[in-house]
Amino acid sequence: MLWICVGLLLALFSHVLPQEAHEPISYSCTEGYEYDTVREQCKDIDECALLDDACKGGMQCINHFGGYLCLPKSAVIFTSQEGEEMPAQDPAPPVPAVPPNQPQPPRVFPDSQRRHSPLTIHCAPGFTADEHSVCRDIDECATGRYTCGAGQTCFNTRGSYSCQCPAGYQRNRNQCVDVNxxxxxxxxxxxxxxxxxxxxxxxxxxxxxxxxxxxxxxIDECSFSSYMCQYQCINTPGSYSCECPEGYQLQSNRLCQDVNECETGTHNCQDDEMCWNYYGGFRCYPRNPCETPYTQTSENRCICRSQTECQGLPPSIVYKYMSIQAERPVPADIFQIQATNIYANTHNTFRIKAGNEAGEFFLRRSSNVSAMLVLTKPLSGPREYVVDLEMITHHLTMNYRSSSVLRLTVIVGAYAF
Known part of the structure; x- marks a missing residue:
């Protein structure tokens, strides 16, 4: 009877087990892994391949067991294998699957897979890893890890440094030499x-x-001083030149000298005219200046021979011409008159009879037979002044008075030279 019970239990048990074997069984993996249904075990997820922007700022993505790392592109990754360092190129090891509601086993890998850990970071020369496993540039200039020569300055660069010479020098091996x-x-x-x-x-x-x-x-030499040229200064590249107005010629590269057109024959006076040169030009005057009732007795003297026609007129007129520069400083003695005939028991007086309406002139008596015409105001030109200077002679014994006139034409030039 006991065997029957045992056999019945075995039959019932064998009937139940096949039903339980066909029920689906699910498995779960730790974070960073996924279940491989073919190999029936957990395998690492390659986040660097799945995520386009896994790392920012130009960092490179390095897949790691159950995750990934973002490292500078200059970083070189090695993994240890029994004391040796090799590039980490093998895929991440698979992890056995664990049924649900079962405690996950600790992540301990077989010896064939243990060679992938631990992970160490080796930076390129000139860089060093910080506490966050990020390669940072080494400032060789600040740390003193440079070999610049005397007189050279250390400049840090990314991953290295450079030695530079002062301005005007260049490196020759480990020395600074002058640059020509x-x-x-x-x-x-x-x-x-x-x-x-x-x-x-x-x-x-x-x-x-x-x-x-x-x-x-x-250099604009003309701007230095108004005395560079007497008339006009013309600046030229690297130099300057002086120019003179019409009627003048350049002398000594600075001064302007009057051109005497009457002597050079560059005037246009007629045969019956007299050419008179003045500062900057010339004038043509009639060779016979005498007007009725006067007649010419010499080149510049006119006499009235008819007492009836010349009543109230001076018996003689002498024509004279003179030239002066413009803006002449005053007072200035410009012309002297003198009696040509000297008689005993006579007294001479002098005066300006005409042509001095604006008071530009003053006649100063020098002696009994002479007087000086004085310029009292600066004159602007070109302009012509005609001044009648009269000498009155008193005959003391005969109680007789006579007069003569000197008609002076003063021609003022356009410039002060």
């Missing part, structure tokens, strides 16, 4: 002179260095 900028660069516009560690530019005559100290700019 005049031969290598020719920086000056005109003339270059090499100096130790530098150079100097000089400009040609009539030029000066521009603010950049290498270019040359023209």
């Amino acid at each position: 900028e005049c031969e290598t660069q020719n920086p000056c516009q005109h003339h270059c002179y090499n100096l130790i560690g530098s150079f100097m530019c000089q400009c040609e005559t009539g030029h000066e260095r521009a603010p950049d100290l290498v270019s040359c700019q023209d």
